[in-house]
């Protein structure tokens with residue numbers, strides 16, 4: 001880690017939620033049914049780390065708030081979404097005076113972003129994002145509770161399946177960024193879990209063919225948006 005990396009104070013003041021609870025919440029976020037709630041503290045790493053922000057065609061509020069000059073067509077997306085880039089320092093153009101200038105209208109991708117997905121999945125952030133990597137290294141999601149153990153195994157199995165099969169995925173479907181790989185691994189982990197009557201997620205048997213089919217569904221759903 002270079003010495004000029006300053007991601008701000010650790011966001012670790014909040015109590016760690018436990019892996020299973022965090023995964024359940026994050027799957028709700030990824031389904032579009034909630035915004036991510038991350039105890040970021042003063043960290044602003046994800047707004048300043050050379051990230052392209054994808055904005056979907058139905059995001060009228062975000063699109064109205066963002067100048068068209070900083071948007072360009074997203075390649076490889078059938079839904080014809082737009083991308084917002086970043087400046088020469090890697091900052092989002094909407095990041096002004098150390099904060100998001102369109103917070104109430106921020107895109108869906110920003111609402112869903114939770115860097116703890118890297119901690120949970122064990123996928124490392126891309127090398128050009130050291131400030132995010134620093135924050136990721138600070139999180140403790142907790143895998144020691146009884147309800148966390150099966151979830152940990154499911155995530156590990158999903159990540160291993162993705163790593164084993166990634167090269168065989170056709171380029172149009174293959175995750176490109178580490179963030180995409182982490183999302184895919186987390187979504188795939190749900191296929192290794194079943195919900196018990198008491199709501200707990202428990203490990204379910206899943207063979208390679210079933211995992212491959214689940215992965216295919218996830219990837220096809222991702223590119224169709």
Ligand code: SF4
Pocket residue numbers: 011038039040043044045046047113114115116131132135
């Ligand atoms: S990198 Fe993580 S802790 Fe930092 S602002 Fe983004 S989501 Fe919050």
Ligand code: SF4
Pocket residue numbers: 046047053092093094095096099100101102103106107110
């Ligand atoms: S739109 Fe706002 S929340 Fe999203 S990356 Fe830009 S500054 Fe950050």
